Amino acid sequence: MSTQPTKNLDTFPNPHPDRDYTITFDAPEFTCLCPLTGQPDFAHFTIDYVPDERCVELKSLKLYLWSYRDEGAFHEDVTNRILDDIVAAVAPRWARIVGDWNVRGGIRTIVTVEHGTRD
Numbered sequence: 001m002s003t004q005p006t007k008n009l010d011t012f013p014n015p016h017p018d019r020d021y022t023i024t025f026d027a028p029e030f031t032c033l034c035p036l037t038g039q040p041d042f043a044h045f046t047i048d049y050v051p052d053e054r055c056v057e058l059k060s061l062k063l064y065l066w067s068y069r070d071e072g073a074f075h076e077d078v079t080n081r082i083l084d085d086i087v088a089a090v091a092p093r094w095a096r097i098v099g100d101w102n103v104r105g106g107i108r109t110i111v112t113v114e115h116g117t118r119d
Helices: 058-066 075-090
Strands: 011-013 023-033 040-050 054-056 094-104 107-116
Touching: 023 054, 023 058, 040 075, 054 058, 054 075, 075 094, 075 107
Parallel strands: none
Antiparallel strands: 011 054, 023 040, 040 094, 094 107
């Protein structure tokens, strides 16, 4: 497995596909760049999902999140792209991504996106 940033998310078979359970990833050190100024943006991401047949492998998620470090992106776009990529990788029964962005210009931004429905 690579130790360089990558947009690839590795997966593994869900050991309990017969049961609904929630996996939560807490990533408090996310960084990317403001697409307008080039200054760093910082966020705390919480990723919750109910797996179906596949699960996200943790190290690949770390390298995936790292891949945004030198990339310019709006808060709303990054949060939606992370959800889209996780859904594409593991097709979860349900997923929610919360991007809690640090204050910029006196305004804190929290972006929440969901996939599927939670019963």
